[in-house]
Amino acid sequence: QPGPHEDADPLSLPTEYLQPITYAVVGQQKSGTSTLWNNIVFHPHIKWVSPSKEIFYFSNDVPSTTLCDADLIGYQRQMAVQRLKNNRTDMHVGDWSTTYFSCVCCPVVLRTMNPSMKIIVVLRDPIQRTLSRFLEQKRNPGFTFHDQVANHTFASFVEEEVGKVEKCVQHAGRVKTRGRDNSPDRPPRGWGAGMDMGDWLEAQCYARSNLLGWSVYDIFLENYMAHFPTKQILVLYTNELATATLATMRKVEKFLGVEPYSYDEEKAVLIFNSRECYHWHCAKSRNEIREARSKERDPMLDATPFGQASARLVKFFRPHMRRLIKWADEGKISPVPQSWKSTYA
Numbered sequence: 001q002p003g004p005h006e007d008a009d010p011l012s013l014p015t016e017y018l019q020p021i022t023y024a025v026v027g028q029q030k031s032g033t034s035t036l037w038n039n040i041v042f043h044p045h046i047k048w049v050s051p052s053k054e055i056f057y058f059s060n061d062v063p064s065t066t067l068c069d070a071d072l073i074g075y076q077r078q079m080a081v082q083r084l085k086n087n088r089t090d091m092h093v094g095d096w097s098t099t100y101f102s103c104v105c106c107p108v109v110l111r112t113m114n115p116s117m118k119i120i121v122v123l124r125d126p127i128q129r130t131l132s133r134f135l136e137q138k139r140n141p142g143f144t145f146h147d148q149v150a151n152h153t154f155a156s157f158v159e160e161e162v163g164k165v166e167k168c169v170q171h172a173g174r175v176k177t178r179g180r181d182n183s184p185d186r187p188p189r190g191w192g193a194g195m196d197m198g199d200w201l202e203a204q205c206y207a208r209s210n211l212l213g214w215s216v217y218d219i220f221l222e223n224y225m226a227h228f229p230t231k232q233i234l235v236l237y238t239n240e241l242a243t244a245t246l247a248t249m250r251k252v253e254k255f256l257g258v259e260p261y262s263y264d265e266e267k268a269v270l271i272f273n274s275r276e277c278y279h280w281h282c283a284k285s286r287n288e289i290r291e292a293r294s295k296e297r298d299p300m301l302d303a304t305p306f307g308q309a310s311a312r313l314v315k316f317f318r319p320h321m322r323r324l325i326k327w328a329d330e331g332k333i334s335p336v337p338q339s340w341k342s343t344y345a
């Protein structure tokens, strides 16, 4: 049952309750955003758009439900909930929908709402992210993409999906503007900010492939970079969240310009929404989480269908990862994990 705050009428709220969000954690899905959320929202100045971690207001898992022109008065109501509950308006309220990173029109929505908005992206090794989402969908019959993977092994899924996405991207290439700079070093192009029909089609190829395509980070990040200056975009990595959760939260605090807070240290070592327990609020300790496959357990991994699929994925992701590595080397985004360089450079 919605409480009185969830039912508030934006038309009768004081203007300061209606100020746009100041930050958004746009994704990527399956990169550790639940762990970050379950800790950092205890900061007295860092809150979220209610009702729960993700509101999916402007985009959902399935891009055909993209909602970029969704009802703004309803969104104002949700932005006000935490302000009303805490009886203050001097906090950062942010949207935590991890579906926004791969949503082609979302950078425009967020910039229109607040051009000074701070954008936070958490990125995980793309193969690990694909595997994580694959396992999640495979294990849960009610989940959106279960039918896509129900009859697949990871290897057979990769073979089919890589083929599909590559065919789609090739098709997109047919309508890219001739003579345009399509090099990896091109200045960022976004939806409504320099993309042509071919670029848009290509972005859709990845956006419509939730398990695999959503791990193609450069295309989505480029879209955000075309709409927001790099100083307004903070890229974090799951690796750093894994090895130094508190330090990662300090980075977020600094980025948002708030004082350091004393978080619950026992909570900060837990892992939320893992493969052992799919729920935003469910926490497990690190040693409770089993590895999907590891070379230590399976020294012949490279020769297995799983190993072959991983090699195929390294090849598929390499050009995209090289762009991220380059942006990091140029200081446009935070330095990437060393393991990314050894795998994909």
Ligand SMILES: Nc1ncnc2c1ncn2[C@@H]1O[C@H](COP(=O)(O)OS(=O)(=O)O)[C@@H](OP(=O)(O)O)[C@H]1O
Pocket (backbone or CB within 6 Å): 028, 029, 030, 031, 032, 033, 034, 035, 098, 131, 132, 133, 136, 238, 241, 242, 243, 245, 270, 271, 272, 273, 274, 275, 276, 289
């Ligand atoms: N601190 C830390 N270290 C290492 N890995 C971590 C950490 N926190 C979360 N995770 C892993 O991130 C996966 C969940 O990501 P999200 O919370 O972003 O998922 S979701 O998009 O909200 O569904 C989920 O991955 P899988 O276990 O592979 O499914 C978590 O185990």
